[in-house]
Amino acid sequence: MHSLIDLFAYKVYKEKILPKSDILKMKYAMNVIWNEIIKFALLMIIFGLLNKLNLFLFCTTLLLPIRIFSGGVHFKRRIPCFIGSLSCFALAILIFPSILNMTVKMAVILMLISIIIVYIYSPISSSFRPILNEKRKRVLNYLSVFFTLICVFILFKFALLYNKAFFECGIWTISLQAFQLIIGKELR
Incomplete structure:
Protein backbone atom coordinates (compact mmCIF):
# COMPACT_ATOMS: atom_id res chain seq x y z
CA MET A 1 0.00 0.00 0.00
CA LEU A 50 1.07 12.98 33.45
CA ASN A 51 -0.38 16.47 34.01
CA LYS A 52 2.86 18.02 32.69
CA LEU A 53 1.64 19.30 29.33
CA ASN A 54 2.44 22.96 30.12
CA LEU A 55 6.01 22.07 31.04
CA PHE A 56 6.36 19.92 27.91
CA LEU A 57 5.11 22.74 25.67
CA PHE A 58 7.39 25.25 27.39
CA CYS A 59 10.43 22.99 27.01
CA THR A 60 9.54 22.31 23.38
CA THR A 61 9.29 26.05 22.75
CA LEU A 62 12.76 26.56 24.23
CA LEU A 63 14.24 23.58 22.44
CA LEU A 64 12.95 24.19 18.92
CA PRO A 65 14.92 27.31 17.96
CA ILE A 66 18.11 25.82 19.39
CA ARG A 67 17.64 22.34 17.90
CA ILE A 68 16.70 23.65 14.44
CA PHE A 69 20.08 25.34 14.08
CA SER A 70 22.34 23.17 16.26
CA GLY A 71 21.04 19.74 15.29
CA GLY A 72 21.91 16.86 17.58
CA VAL A 73 21.49 13.12 17.75
CA HIS A 74 19.60 11.82 14.73
CA PHE A 75 18.10 8.35 14.53
CA LYS A 76 17.48 6.52 11.27
CA ARG A 77 14.27 4.86 12.47
CA ARG A 78 11.07 6.30 13.98
CA ILE A 79 10.83 4.23 17.17
CA PRO A 80 14.37 4.99 18.44
CA CYS A 81 13.75 8.66 17.56
CA PHE A 82 10.56 8.68 19.61
CA ILE A 83 12.23 6.89 22.54
CA GLY A 84 15.17 9.33 22.41
CA SER A 85 12.84 12.34 22.42
CA LEU A 86 10.68 10.90 25.18
CA SER A 87 13.79 10.14 27.25
CA CYS A 88 15.15 13.68 26.92
CA PHE A 89 11.84 15.29 27.84
CA ALA A 90 11.31 12.82 30.70
CA LEU A 91 14.76 13.62 32.07
CA ALA A 92 14.21 17.39 31.78
CA ILE A 93 10.63 17.47 33.08
CA LEU A 94 10.16 14.48 35.37
CA ILE A 95 13.44 13.02 36.59
CA PHE A 96 16.13 15.70 37.05
CA PRO A 97 13.85 18.27 38.71
CA SER A 98 12.66 15.65 41.21
CA ILE A 99 16.10 14.37 42.21
CA LEU A 100 18.28 17.50 41.98
CA ASN A 101 17.60 20.81 43.70
CA MET A 102 18.38 23.48 41.11
CA THR A 103 20.09 26.54 42.55
CA VAL A 104 20.80 29.73 40.64
CA LYS A 105 24.53 29.02 40.90
CA MET A 106 24.04 25.53 39.46
CA ALA A 107 21.85 26.95 36.67
CA VAL A 108 24.47 29.56 35.76
CA ILE A 109 27.19 26.90 35.61
CA LEU A 110 25.04 24.56 33.50
CA MET A 111 24.13 27.38 31.11
CA LEU A 112 27.74 28.53 30.70
CA ILE A 113 28.83 24.97 29.96
CA SER A 114 25.88 24.52 27.58
CA ILE A 115 26.65 27.71 25.65
CA ILE A 116 30.29 26.66 25.28
CA ILE A 117 29.27 23.19 24.08
CA VAL A 118 26.77 24.65 21.59
CA TYR A 119 29.49 26.97 20.26
CA ILE A 120 32.07 24.18 19.93
CA TYR A 121 29.91 21.33 18.61
CA SER A 122 27.05 22.80 16.58
CA PRO A 123 25.79 22.18 14.02
CA ILE A 124 25.39 18.39 14.03
CA SER A 125 23.60 17.45 10.84
CA SER A 126 21.66 14.37 9.90
CA SER A 127 23.36 11.84 7.63
CA PHE A 128 20.32 12.28 5.37
CA ARG A 129 21.03 16.01 5.04
CA PRO A 130 24.73 16.72 5.54
CA ILE A 131 25.96 20.32 5.67
CA LEU A 132 28.81 20.59 3.20
CA ASN A 133 29.17 24.36 2.89
CA GLU A 134 31.53 25.86 5.50
CA LYS A 135 29.82 29.26 5.38
CA ARG A 136 26.46 27.61 6.11
CA LYS A 137 28.01 25.67 9.01
CA ARG A 138 29.33 28.94 10.47
CA VAL A 139 25.95 30.65 10.11
CA LEU A 140 24.17 27.71 11.76
CA ASN A 141 26.72 27.75 14.57
CA TYR A 142 26.17 31.45 15.24
CA LEU A 143 22.38 31.04 15.09
CA SER A 144 22.61 28.11 17.53
CA VAL A 145 24.55 30.21 20.02
CA PHE A 146 22.27 33.21 19.48
CA PHE A 147 19.08 31.25 20.15
CA THR A 148 20.66 29.49 23.12
CA LEU A 149 21.51 32.90 24.60
CA ILE A 150 17.96 34.14 23.94
CA CYS A 151 16.47 31.09 25.68
CA VAL A 152 18.86 31.46 28.62
CA PHE A 153 17.88 35.13 28.90
CA ILE A 154 14.18 34.20 28.91
CA LEU A 155 14.79 31.62 31.62
CA PHE A 156 16.70 33.96 33.91
CA LYS A 157 14.61 37.06 33.21
CA PHE A 158 11.12 35.59 33.39
CA ALA A 159 10.92 31.91 34.38
CA LEU A 160 13.20 32.24 37.41
CA LEU A 161 11.06 35.04 38.81
CA TYR A 162 7.64 33.57 38.08
CA ASN A 163 7.80 29.79 38.06
CA LYS A 164 10.62 27.67 39.47
CA ALA A 165 9.37 24.49 37.76
CA PHE A 166 9.52 26.13 34.32
CA PHE A 167 12.95 27.54 35.14
CA GLU A 168 14.36 24.16 36.21
CA CYS A 169 12.87 22.25 33.31
CA GLY A 170 14.14 24.87 30.87
CA ILE A 171 17.68 24.67 32.29
CA TRP A 172 17.63 20.87 31.99
CA THR A 173 16.22 21.04 28.45
CA ILE A 174 19.02 23.31 27.22
CA SER A 175 21.66 21.30 29.10
CA LEU A 176 20.46 18.01 27.60
CA GLN A 177 20.40 19.56 24.12
CA ALA A 178 24.00 20.66 24.56
CA PHE A 179 25.02 17.27 25.92
CA GLN A 180 23.48 15.46 22.97
CA LEU A 181 25.58 17.59 20.62
CA ILE A 182 28.64 15.90 22.10
CA ILE A 183 27.03 12.48 21.62
CA GLY A 184 25.95 13.43 18.09
CA LYS A 185 29.52 14.41 17.20
CA GLU A 186 30.86 11.12 18.59
CA LEU A 187 28.31 9.03 16.67
CA ARG A 188 29.24 10.55 13.32
Whole structure:
Protein backbone atom coordinates (compact mmCIF):
# COMPACT_ATOMS: atom_id res chain seq x y z
CA MET A 1 0.00 0.00 0.00
CA HIS A 2 1.31 3.41 -0.90
CA SER A 3 1.32 6.28 1.55
CA LEU A 4 -0.38 9.57 0.74
CA ILE A 5 3.08 11.13 0.48
CA ASP A 6 4.10 8.57 -2.16
CA LEU A 7 0.87 9.13 -4.08
CA PHE A 8 1.34 12.91 -3.97
CA ALA A 9 4.98 12.59 -5.10
CA TYR A 10 3.93 10.28 -7.94
CA LYS A 11 1.33 12.82 -9.09
CA VAL A 12 3.95 15.60 -9.05
CA TYR A 13 6.31 13.33 -11.01
CA LYS A 14 3.68 12.37 -13.61
CA GLU A 15 2.71 15.99 -14.18
CA LYS A 16 6.41 16.96 -14.46
CA ILE A 17 5.99 19.77 -11.95
CA LEU A 18 9.42 19.16 -10.41
CA PRO A 19 12.59 17.35 -11.46
CA LYS A 20 13.08 13.88 -9.96
CA SER A 21 15.83 15.07 -7.56
CA ASP A 22 13.51 17.75 -6.15
CA ILE A 23 10.71 15.21 -5.79
CA LEU A 24 12.99 13.02 -3.65
CA LYS A 25 13.83 16.03 -1.46
CA MET A 26 10.13 16.91 -1.23
CA LYS A 27 9.26 13.34 -0.19
CA TYR A 28 12.02 13.36 2.44
CA ALA A 29 10.81 16.68 3.86
CA MET A 30 7.17 15.58 3.89
CA ASN A 31 8.09 12.32 5.67
CA VAL A 32 10.15 14.19 8.27
CA ILE A 33 7.33 16.66 8.93
CA TRP A 34 4.75 13.87 9.18
CA ASN A 35 6.92 11.84 11.57
CA GLU A 36 7.53 14.92 13.73
CA ILE A 37 3.79 15.67 13.90
CA ILE A 38 3.06 12.10 15.02
CA LYS A 39 5.90 12.17 17.57
CA PHE A 40 4.79 15.55 18.93
CA ALA A 41 1.17 14.40 19.25
CA LEU A 42 2.20 11.24 21.13
CA LEU A 43 4.46 13.24 23.45
CA MET A 44 1.63 15.70 24.10
CA ILE A 45 -0.67 12.84 25.02
CA ILE A 46 1.90 11.28 27.36
CA PHE A 47 2.76 14.52 29.14
CA GLY A 48 -0.91 15.49 29.21
CA LEU A 49 -1.74 12.23 30.98
CA LEU A 50 1.07 12.98 33.45
CA ASN A 51 -0.38 16.47 34.01
CA LYS A 52 2.86 18.02 32.69
CA LEU A 53 1.64 19.30 29.33
CA ASN A 54 2.44 22.96 30.12
CA LEU A 55 6.01 22.07 31.04
CA PHE A 56 6.36 19.92 27.91
CA LEU A 57 5.11 22.74 25.67
CA PHE A 58 7.39 25.25 27.39
CA CYS A 59 10.43 22.99 27.01
CA THR A 60 9.54 22.31 23.38
CA THR A 61 9.29 26.05 22.75
CA LEU A 62 12.76 26.56 24.23
CA LEU A 63 14.24 23.58 22.44
CA LEU A 64 12.95 24.19 18.92
CA PRO A 65 14.92 27.31 17.96
CA ILE A 66 18.11 25.82 19.39
CA ARG A 67 17.64 22.34 17.90
CA ILE A 68 16.70 23.65 14.44
CA PHE A 69 20.08 25.34 14.08
CA SER A 70 22.34 23.17 16.26
CA GLY A 71 21.04 19.74 15.29
CA GLY A 72 21.91 16.86 17.58
CA VAL A 73 21.49 13.12 17.75
CA HIS A 74 19.60 11.82 14.73
CA PHE A 75 18.10 8.35 14.53
CA LYS A 76 17.48 6.52 11.27
CA ARG A 77 14.27 4.86 12.47
CA ARG A 78 11.07 6.30 13.98
CA ILE A 79 10.83 4.23 17.17
CA PRO A 80 14.37 4.99 18.44
CA CYS A 81 13.75 8.66 17.56
CA PHE A 82 10.56 8.68 19.61
CA ILE A 83 12.23 6.89 22.54
CA GLY A 84 15.17 9.33 22.41
CA SER A 85 12.84 12.34 22.42
CA LEU A 86 10.68 10.90 25.18
CA SER A 87 13.79 10.14 27.25
CA CYS A 88 15.15 13.68 26.92
CA PHE A 89 11.84 15.29 27.84
CA ALA A 90 11.31 12.82 30.70
CA LEU A 91 14.76 13.62 32.07
CA ALA A 92 14.21 17.39 31.78
CA ILE A 93 10.63 17.47 33.08
CA LEU A 94 10.16 14.48 35.37
CA ILE A 95 13.44 13.02 36.59
CA PHE A 96 16.13 15.70 37.05
CA PRO A 97 13.85 18.27 38.71
CA SER A 98 12.66 15.65 41.21
CA ILE A 99 16.10 14.37 42.21
CA LEU A 100 18.28 17.50 41.98
CA ASN A 101 17.60 20.81 43.70
CA MET A 102 18.38 23.48 41.11
CA THR A 103 20.09 26.54 42.55
CA VAL A 104 20.80 29.73 40.64
CA LYS A 105 24.53 29.02 40.90
CA MET A 106 24.04 25.53 39.46
CA ALA A 107 21.85 26.95 36.67
CA VAL A 108 24.47 29.56 35.76
CA ILE A 109 27.19 26.90 35.61
CA LEU A 110 25.04 24.56 33.50
CA MET A 111 24.13 27.38 31.11
CA LEU A 112 27.74 28.53 30.70
CA ILE A 113 28.83 24.97 29.96
CA SER A 114 25.88 24.52 27.58
CA ILE A 115 26.65 27.71 25.65
CA ILE A 116 30.29 26.66 25.28
CA ILE A 117 29.27 23.19 24.08
CA VAL A 118 26.77 24.65 21.59
CA TYR A 119 29.49 26.97 20.26
CA ILE A 120 32.07 24.18 19.93
CA TYR A 121 29.91 21.33 18.61
CA SER A 122 27.05 22.80 16.58
CA PRO A 123 25.79 22.18 14.02
CA ILE A 124 25.39 18.39 14.03
CA SER A 125 23.60 17.45 10.84
CA SER A 126 21.66 14.37 9.90
CA SER A 127 23.36 11.84 7.63
CA PHE A 128 20.32 12.28 5.37
CA ARG A 129 21.03 16.01 5.04
CA PRO A 130 24.73 16.72 5.54
CA ILE A 131 25.96 20.32 5.67
CA LEU A 132 28.81 20.59 3.20
CA ASN A 133 29.17 24.36 2.89
CA GLU A 134 31.53 25.86 5.50
CA LYS A 135 29.82 29.26 5.38
CA ARG A 136 26.46 27.61 6.11
CA LYS A 137 28.01 25.67 9.01
CA ARG A 138 29.33 28.94 10.47
CA VAL A 139 25.95 30.65 10.11
CA LEU A 140 24.17 27.71 11.76
CA ASN A 141 26.72 27.75 14.57
CA TYR A 142 26.17 31.45 15.24
CA LEU A 143 22.38 31.04 15.09
CA SER A 144 22.61 28.11 17.53
CA VAL A 145 24.55 30.21 20.02
CA PHE A 146 22.27 33.21 19.48
CA PHE A 147 19.08 31.25 20.15
CA THR A 148 20.66 29.49 23.12
CA LEU A 149 21.51 32.90 24.60
CA ILE A 150 17.96 34.14 23.94
CA CYS A 151 16.47 31.09 25.68
CA VAL A 152 18.86 31.46 28.62
CA PHE A 153 17.88 35.13 28.90
CA ILE A 154 14.18 34.20 28.91
CA LEU A 155 14.79 31.62 31.62
CA PHE A 156 16.70 33.96 33.91
CA LYS A 157 14.61 37.06 33.21
CA PHE A 158 11.12 35.59 33.39
CA ALA A 159 10.92 31.91 34.38
CA LEU A 160 13.20 32.24 37.41
CA LEU A 161 11.06 35.04 38.81
CA TYR A 162 7.64 33.57 38.08
CA ASN A 163 7.80 29.79 38.06
CA LYS A 164 10.62 27.67 39.47
CA ALA A 165 9.37 24.49 37.76
CA PHE A 166 9.52 26.13 34.32
CA PHE A 167 12.95 27.54 35.14
CA GLU A 168 14.36 24.16 36.21
CA CYS A 169 12.87 22.25 33.31
CA GLY A 170 14.14 24.87 30.87
CA ILE A 171 17.68 24.67 32.29
CA TRP A 172 17.63 20.87 31.99
CA THR A 173 16.22 21.04 28.45
CA ILE A 174 19.02 23.31 27.22
CA SER A 175 21.66 21.30 29.10
CA LEU A 176 20.46 18.01 27.60
CA GLN A 177 20.40 19.56 24.12
CA ALA A 178 24.00 20.66 24.56
CA PHE A 179 25.02 17.27 25.92
CA GLN A 180 23.48 15.46 22.97
CA LEU A 181 25.58 17.59 20.62
CA ILE A 182 28.64 15.90 22.10
CA ILE A 183 27.03 12.48 21.62
CA GLY A 184 25.95 13.43 18.09
CA LYS A 185 29.52 14.41 17.20
CA GLU A 186 30.86 11.12 18.59
CA LEU A 187 28.31 9.03 16.67
CA ARG A 188 29.24 10.55 13.32
